[in-house]
Amino acid sequence: MRPHRFAVVLAAAALLAGCANNDGPTPPSAPDAIPLVATDDLPAAEGDEVHLFAFNDLHGNLQPPGGSTGKIAGHDAGGAAFLATHLARLRAAYPAGAVVSVGDNVGASPLVSALFHDEPTIDFLNNIGVTASAVGNHEFDDGVVELARIQRGGCAPDGCSPGAPFTGAAFPYLAANVTDAEGALPPQLRPWTMLDVGGHKIGVVGTVTQETASIVLPEGIRGYSFGDEVDAINHYVPQMRAAGAETVVALLHNGGGQRGDADALDYNGCANISPDVATVARRADPAVSAILSGHSHQSYVCTIDGKVITQGASYGRLITDLTLRFGSDGVHAAAVNRVVTRDVEPDRPTEDLVAFYDEQSRPRAQRVVGTATNPLPRAAGAAPTSPLGDVIADSMLSATAGDHPVAAFMNPGGVRADLPAGPVTYGDIFTAQPFGNQVVTSTLTGAQILRLLEQQWADPAEPTVLSTSGLTYAYSASAAPGAKVIADSVRIAGQPLNPVAAYRIATNSFLASGGDGFSVFAEGRDNVPGPSDLDAFEAFLNRNPTIAAPAARVEQK
Incomplete structure (x- = not known):
């Protein structure tokens, strides 16, 4: 409910040493030097390779966002139908893959989603096969009771939305650092989940910014506290390892950003990254191979202290393609942000979904x-x-x-x-x-x-x-x-x-x-x-x- 601060609220430490680009070009000096990386010419998968396809801060942007919020490095980007097509391309190229989100899927959404309690966006996420999502601060905009309904389904207190009955999120919302006085999570939520992808078990843990406590309606989260994100991630690592996780990926709804001329920053770069990003990577348990972040609506791909840490802007304009390679010497992570360009054939079922709710909203909207x-x-x-x-x-x-x-x-x-x-x-x-x-x-x-x-x-x-x-x-x-x-x-x-x-x-x-x-x-x-x-x-x-x-x-x- 207030502008994002574009910085994590964890204790800052000094540090850019050890921060380097990962699978990304050297940051260019001009916007036209930033290469377009999308889903054309995808490299062939190697043996024992698993991919996670991530996005963050969709905020119910089912229709292509406009203005500067609809561009990446000068390219028109975003829109649910195009996001679905690019994800389908990635899944075809990398069958050992899964889709995850880093939170703020809903909240502060355009009318076509918000008018129907963001149920259209959850239906879309179900349709594209999201397997897990961190909660974002905006998931708490209407309190823990409404978030529980979003997870389990059913009609909102003011009645049912048009279309098919709302069945809730088919994926688990993860909130490892959100607890009441007894240490219990909000109803219907869990701290982590296990993904079995390509024969490998990956523990996925989710957290939300501690700032949530001061930026959503206090009455809706009364009795809950928002703890240190990295402490929560590290707390659950032993559980995930005991359950068979070969590696851990954290979905951290908090983030920083590259610093410098915004028009010249490479969305696959790690230029002068804010110190808090390095702090998170260094504090995380060694079992965590990758940290997919969000909240600050920035884009970066870094390797810090042996861990990949990324963010994919916002509004469905980028997909973070995380590669996990399992070898005898451990798990090696790499990542690249891919632009959700609009020069591909839009996904027809998604177009139909958006068109239905757009038609339902139009009389009121106009x-x-x-x-x-x-x-x-x-x-x-x-x-x-x-x-x-x-x-x-x-x-x-x-x-x-x-x-x-x-x-x-x-x-x-x-x-x-x-x-x-x-x-x-x-x-x-x-x-x-x-x-x-x-x-x-x-x-x-x-x-x-x-x-x-x-x-x-x-x-x-x-x-x-x-x-x-x-x-x-x-x-x-x-x-x-x-x-x-x-x-x-x-x-x-x-x-x-x-x-x-x-x-x-x-x-x-x-x-x-x-x-x-x-x-x-x-x-x-x-x-x-x-x-x-x-x-x-x-x-x-x-x-x-x-x-x-x-x-x-x-x-x-």
């Missing part, structure tokens, strides 16, 4: 709900807040008028896409605000609001500046922690903030529960739930059919 006089970007511009986030905050304040709030707050990570100028459709606002939170009103004192504003700089290197409605203030980025906000600049409902006064405020249920690290929201009294955030936004657009970016409400001094 319904016009308002008009924007100018584009409303999700990203901050001249002001430190998102213009679209400011409008969403306005909609929450308007939707709860009967409870008399005087200010509203919106988190930047909850705004997932821009709104275009011109007619705004339901599909546009769903894509921009896909999480399905409720609007909540509660009471905070003026002193609590000041502490809340200071929490925006809990991480000084990456502040999380909330969009506001009914509240303005100025801050100094150079001021000491705890004193960033210029106290006498704060105005609420047009009046100076009174530290001892009580104020009704509105926000979404994610923040109200203390999400994104804003623990002050959880101190609120007399909480009253309201409409869903999406319904509030649609109603606001209906009442204000022409909207524009508001004037800045937060000023940097």
